[in-house]
Amino acid sequence: MTRHLDESDIRIRPSRRGSRPRTKQRPAHDDAARGFVVGVNRGRYDVLVDGRDVVAMKARELGRASVVVGDDVAVVGDTSGAPGSLARIVRVTPRRTALRRSADDIDAVERVVVANADQLVIVTALADPEPRARMVDRCLVAAYDADMDALLCLTKADLAEPGPFLEQYTPLDVPAVVTRREGETIVGLDEVRDALTGRTSVLIGHSGVGKSTLVNALVPDADRAVGRVNDVTGRGRHTSTSAVALALPGGGWVIDTPGVRSFGLAHVREEDLLAAFADLAEVARECPRGCTHLADAPDCALDDWIASGEAGPRGEARVVSFRRLLAHRSGGDE
Ligand SMILES: Nc1nc2c(ncn2[C@@H]2O[C@H](COP(=O)(O)OP(=O)(O)OP(=O)(O)O)[C@@H](O)[C@H]2O)c(=O)[nH]1
Ligand SMILES: [Zn+2]
Secondary structure, eight states: OOOOOOHHHHHHSOSOTTOOSOOSSOOOOTTOEEEEEEEEETTEEEEEETTEEEEEEEOGGGTTOOOOBTOEEEEEEOOSOOTTOOEEEEEEOOOSOEEEEESSSSOOOEEEEEESOSEEEEEEESSSSOOOHHHHHHHHHHHHHTTOEEEEEEEOTTTSOSHHHHHTTTTTTOOEEEOEEETTEEETHHHHHHHHTTSEEEEEOOTTSSHHHHHHHHOTTHHHHHTOOOOSSSTTSOSSSSOEEEEOTTSSEEEEOTTOOOOBOTTOOHHHHHTTOHHHHHHGGGSOTTOOOSTTOTTOHHHHHHHTTOSHHHHHHHHHHHHHHHHTTSSOOO
């Protein structure tokens, strides 16, 4: 890993650059190591530093700033990773993406759940349990709000055809991978692996959809990847509800979110979601101020676009899908 510079580096660096040696009195931490947060456990952070699993706490100077799985951090102190050692996180690099949730659909105070992930993998069974379109929509909203890509992972195709369910997402261009069980093997894993390799992916899904089955197939030595998990499949796998990052053998990370089954989306504004649909955002520039862009919004430019025929069938389908997502921000998962 290379040393990086961020704003705080620049701010604290003494102006007389050439004239080191380092003084003892400033807390600049320019000797800090760079780390990647792979787990959070009751105020302790599992941080990967140069391939070592280091346990760290937040330095007091970070105050109430949050540190979450996926964060790129600077650590000082004992970064040996030796048993009983404890390092300190002194800095969090500005996040590229931030997956957020509100406590519920009314509480607009959100918190970040995972940082810097590239895509949200929405794991849904095609049957047993029945797929929940509304929950998928809500995950899509969360992904787009986070500036992440979305990937549908439809499991149990041995029990039901993916076609009808998948069609709902065609206008949104959500990519999908489909898996099924044949005897003891899961077919379709290669496609899943291709979609995940080299990227940081957050997996989310309701209980019973086959998420653990997937994680175990993708990360055979999930235990060692984080250096602290003792039972990958059983209960008690993670006593906390926080996320954990597992290294993929071919590169990239899978972030499992055992406690995160749904998202409060109160913090997501129309414009946040609209930004993920460049074509619609362009049209909506003509909207009246404060337009909600919902079906009942007066003079919404999206309606004119459809009425004029300019949108075409595909544009119209996109508007309908976009509005469905907007509407599903509230009202829970069911
Ligand atoms: N028919 C079928 N069953 C599957 C498939 N994938 C997983 N299962 C079964 O579905 C059940 C649930 O799988 P898990 O991997 O435990 O599901 P999970 O989403 O991790 O659920 P929790 O562990 O409760 O969070 C298990 O009995 C699996 O064997 C599949 O592709 N087809
Ligand atoms: Zn509008």
